Amino acid sequence: MAGSGKSKAARTGVRKWLVRGAKIALGAAVAGLLAIVIAVVIAMQSLPGYDSLKSSPNGQMIRVHAADGSVIVSLGPSFGQWLSYDQIPQVMVDAMISTEDKRFYLHPGVDPVGMARAAWVAVERRGSGRRWQGASTITQQVTRNIFLNNSYSFGRKLREMVLAMAMERKFSKRQILELYLNKVYFGGGAYGIDAASRKFFGHPATGLSLPEAAIIAGLVKAPSSYSPTADADAAIGRASVVLDLMQENGKISASQRADANLSSVKMAPEPPQNSVRYFTDWALPQLDVLIDEPNEPLEVYTTIDLGMQNAATAAIKANVPSGTQGALVSLDRDGAVRAMVGGLDYVTSNYNRATTATRQPGSAWKIFVYMAALEAGYTPDTGVTDEPVTINGWSPRNSNGKFAGDIDVRTAFAYSINTVAAKLGVEVGFPTVADMARRFGITTPVNTHPSMVLGTSDVRLIDMTRAFASIARKGIAVTPYGITRVTTADGRLLYSHQDDTSRVLVAPWVAAGMTDLMQTAVSTGTGRAAQIGRPVAGKTGTTSSNKDGWFLGFSSGITTGVWMGRDDARAVSVLQGGRAPARAFADYMKVAVARRPVEQFETEVTLPEWQLEPDEEAYYNTPDPGMMVDENGLPIERSQPRDAEPQDDEPQMDVDPQDRPQPPRIDQQWIDNVLGRDRQRQQQPPRPATNP
Secondary structure, three states: HHHHHHEEEEEEHHHHHHHHHHHHHHHHHHHHHHHHHHHHHHHHHOOOOHHHHHHOOOOOOOOEEEEOEEEEEEEEEEOOOOOHHHHHOOOHHHHHHHHOOOOOOOOOOOOHHHHHHHHHHHHHHOOOOOEEEOOOHHHHHHHHHHOOOOOOOOOHHHHHHHHHHHHHHOOOOOHHHHHHHHEEEEOOOOHHHHHHHHHHHHHHHOOEEEEHHHHHHHHOOOOOOOOOOOHHHHHHHHHHHHHHHHHHOOOOOHHHHOOOOHHOOOOOOOOOOOOOHHHHHHHHHHHHOOOOOOOEEEEEEEOHHHHHHHHHHHHHHHHHHOOOEEEEEEEOOOOEEEEEEEOOOOOOOOOOOOOOOOEEHEEEHOOOOOOHHHOOOOEEEEEEEOOOOOOOOEEEOEEEEEEEEEEEHHHHOOOOHHHHHHHHHHHHHHHOOOHHHHHOOOOOOOOOHHHHHHOOOOOOOHHHHHHHHHOOOOOEEEOOOOOOEEEOOOOOOOEOOOOOOOOOOOHHHHHHHHHHHHHHHHHOOOOHOOOOOOOOOEEEEEOOOOOOOEEEEEEEEEEEEEEEEEEOOOOOOOOOOOOOOHHHHHHHHHOOOOOOOOOOOEEEEOOOOOOOOOOOOOOOOOOOOOOOOOOOOOOOOOOOOOOOOOOOOOOOOOHEEEEEEEOOOOHHHHHHHHHHHOOOOOOOOOOOOOOO
């Protein structure tokens, strides 16, 4: 009996402890539940209003548009148009719920079933370092995206659960879905279904089809892995899983599942990311000066013309000598940058040789010398003398080793005669030439040594192109610009470019005289390879030992500068301004001005006094007669026609001078043929013969 009493007492004690434990557990549960309720209530009070949640920024997005309005590059996070719940296609809602949270309409913000499953997975994967899966509801994802971060810790998870339940108490399921579908990240910088639809399919999310909705819904799990632009097969495979889940959850029928052809979905083409990036890298930093808007998404509309940009890229690649680089800048008459090529390949080298590199311009610099002379009273018809000259021990030479004697300014410029440029520099003063260069936008240091008249000061291609554009604009200053206007995503105007025509650099007659000289240089002088079948004014430039080749000119309101050379400034034997750069200019300009009316210059081409061999910038020493030399007196090869074929193995023989073909008579008819003119000239009666 005593044993039975002890056993009964023991059972009674155990029962008491169980009851006590149950009470403690129940009390703890009640206390915990009360704490959660209090935390949720407090969180509800701290939650902002729905409109504030809609407008909360996730970072600034910048979309850059070409001149035709097309998007050429998107930087930062991309946000599409905000879609209300009623605007979102039902297939998109069903696809997202089936994939991310099939019990969305049943739980209070957290899913106990999903949490239990996640806990079981966590037990199975303990020690592996892998995360829980399937524990986050759509509401939890919204709170994490807006209020928290993606750090993985118990404290963050607990705050996420409290905020999710608070949101469920404060906002409706429709509002939570609207927030989610407009803010979730889908990869490629796209936030929200509208941004994702525009990026991947090229149309707003309001027109999403079932296959497209399945592809977008499948991106949430791993945006980088399932991106259609990165791995189309992976995206389609994941979308098939989404469609299966939609059928399993009763959102689509078996026939709808069978009809959903994922392979028929057309993806939007990726915007160009190569040569146009030279332009965007130059233009976008200017936003810091133009506007003050650090948060709102921006729509930046630029001057770049994609057709002209493609033509510029093709022209440089087709003409640049092997082993060299090339750059091109093309400006409209008001300074709008229509094309910019900073190198052969942006991916290989993003160094912008059009705006950053500084190189010697050679004889292209002579525009400043001759403008200073024109401003001082010279005219294109003023007589000058090509003769030996020495300035402070410096003796410039012409590349043909000869001196022409008495000629005029037009002839001296057309054939880039160095001695005349040097004498003009002495007469007007080298500081005056430097001031003229500064006046026309040269921003790099300019020396005033005598040799500066032949282009020994380093310059930037964009600055030289700007100078030529100001001449084309009849002496009115041109400032290159790339941004026409900036708006917010909802269309609010932040900046609009205004053309400034108030700065007059030289008198119109000086610009007209310079145009006279430059069109003669293209028609009959060193720039003949730049002819395009309509009036062109321009100037070649070749630096010492053929290290740099330049051609800059304008026609029909477009001014273009071309530079070619090596980044290490080593000599390139075949590089001369009148060859590859001039040909690249012509190839590009034929496309650039094709749809523009032909514009005649105010001054027509006037024939130089006589025809010389094109000068290629020789500087020092006394060359042999008839031999082309560089500034060190070393021989260089003569220019050959573009289509000339090498005749290395053909035997040479002497030809009697009387049997040599005579050069064409240089008269007005020859000029008309060169320029493509078709004039009906009246026949003048012949002059009476006179004795010589």
